[in-house]
Amino acid sequence: MKQTNFHTHTWRCNHANGSDEEYVLEAIENDFEILGFADHCCWKYDSGFVPWIRMKEQEFPHYKSSIMNLKKKYAKDINIRLGMEAEYFPDKMDWMLDFCIDEDIDYLIFGNHYYQSDETGIYYGSIEPEYVQSYFDSCIEGMRTGMYAYLAHPELIMRNKYLGWNETVEIGFHRICQTAKELDMPLEYNVLGMMYNERYKVDAYPNSRFWKIASQYKNKAIIGMDSHQPFDLNKTNYMKALDNLSKYNVEIIDDIKRVDYLAIKAKKALNNLEF
Template structure:
């Protein structure tokens, strides 16, 4: 049975490991039809902030060269797509759109990890208080931009509650599902997130 995967990180995001070509060969061996590379997007910050879970700007050219090389080398065996996973950071969205157009990015996936910008260090996987609603608000706002192919790991918020779905979180999930339907933005079923929530 043919399979696809559009959520593939490389070592450049600083929390994954492995060789880019090994990913491709493994995908071919396991009968994948499409492999999408979508490492965590680099950002051009207004500050001197250095992200610990994103590709850095000076790593992007190597990422691009590697993915496009593999796309050509293995084109008879597998379809490779050149993507990024990015947050919804309102003040940087114009920059992100221009960057994606300039570099001919095939697709963006929406990973809603940080509120407003990671410069503020508000991680939504550990969101509490007003940031629980903030997680769902920014999911909806980002999905409505039309920039993203799908919303990755929508269950991320459950890391803040030990997997417990409170009434507030249930209402938020309903909002995400309604936005997904209205704006035709699919929701990812994330196996890592499922495994995490089964352990807690």
């Protein structure tokens, strides 16, 4: 199995450090064969909202050129891909689809961070109980758009300290695993979360009960480092994640498909669909 990572952030999201090249050098040093950059994506806001946890639209050209240059420069040492981590913001998905086509994005990963949009400020990692159901509903809806290569940190809501395991959570996770199976979509075992769990002695995300459900469905699983610092691309942590994940009855994969955004657009036009 190849050691790969498709979940790498950059300084542009305002909560990650290091140069793009430092991530590449660290990945090579730590034996990664594929490095996918998936920084928090830009969105087009009609409201004039200025996001502070993601790149701005005008920063994207620099993100792309930097990664494409590194891809060329280190072609002999590592396979680099151009991706983004994106939410499912229903009224912005048509814009995102065109953006992925125009910019020739290799893939999006689905990080379901905010309720409807980050303009609402309602973060699923610290939500009020009334939003728990909407987390699951939006996960399923987003997955069904076909725009994402995989679902990142599926158990993000378990970061909520008040939220124990209950029926809503159990049913919600079953729906996620069932939909992932149906769509043949991998689920991410998040290494940044794994380190958080270890540090604070919690079972937030990755969540052991979630992975038991994923085992029932024999889901595909992929390790995502979720690097926000070059040193997060650490081989020891990757191997620990691989070891943890191997205890479950899931199929661990090491590569993702390039998402064909043109085909999604064509299919939508044919069916006259809206997201």
